[in-house]
Amino acid sequence: MCHDDQKSINVDDSPGFYAIDHYGFPRAGADDPVDPEEYYPAYLQSERFQRFGYHTEELRGGFHWVTSAGYDAAFVVTEAGVIAIDAPPTLGENMLAAIEEVTDLPVTHVIYSHWHSDHIGAASVFGPDVEIIAHRITKELLERFPDPKRPVPTTVFDTEFVLEVGGARLELSYKGENHCPGNIFIYAPQQKVLTAVDILSPGSATFMHCDASQNITGWYEAHAQILEYDFDFFVGGHHMHYGTREQVKLCVEYFADILEGATAAVERFGRSDALVDILAGAGDLRTFVGVENWINSMANHTTRHVLEKKTSDGRLWWERLAGVSTQTKYHAYTVLESIRLERPRPDYRLRGENPPAFQT
């Protein structure tokens, strides 16, 4: 029997969930608001989705979107063959099934959005004879960390690449590191479809920590870069939805509020006297607890700012995007840390200038 219930680790009675009540991440629960009803698309009830777990539809002019609930990919049917964009393992061979629903033509080209296995970890289903196009960094990463399910690209580029196949045109562009090094924009100008993966997820607040992104300042820059494209449809790689321009702008607005709240939090709690107050409040010789509370203070300040702020149509964020109350605190932490690590610092210290004394 555990001496301290506060520190016990319990298996929750809901099957499949592991609730940790003191260590680790808190479990989201009944206190969190439900997702907006419009988040759940009608195709979830379709026979195909119920049976095979995937859905596909033509967005425009041979450009098809395909989703396996958690993941989105795409393919373009041309007069000379099919161009696949990504191949998530959750879709796997269902990606082939989706293509075979609409054409007998073979897949001739595959484009990798980025090197992550959750988006291209089934690329080997297209066989050894396809041309695989990706950024040069993606190839370097896949040579360094080989995976037979992710064949090494056969064609690479550095900044711009135009793919023209059977009357279709795709414009590939690399604008620098964002979600990860080598993550590219894929634009279909004829159909006005933009694919940019793991940056924004239409309809939702996206996954924890800005979709596990690496360069948050570059990731924010990508929001503006997305809106520079003239698109009617956006494929973001996740969350069962393609997006309209308005839905993408809503996600951009949400993350602008996170940045605003995090900037205010760093300004307020980043002052050395505020830090000393929080450290002192942790008690003698508990510096680690104090530092954690200092960072938690900034994350909590940011989260409250976003969750209590009226959005552009007067509603709150959880009324407009799915996953807001459960994900916002993780985005808040990630963004405020990126401000402290990646952006210019206000706390440059002059020679002989010391922080306020901290007495243990």
Ligand SMILES: [Zn+2]
């Ligand atoms: Zn990724």
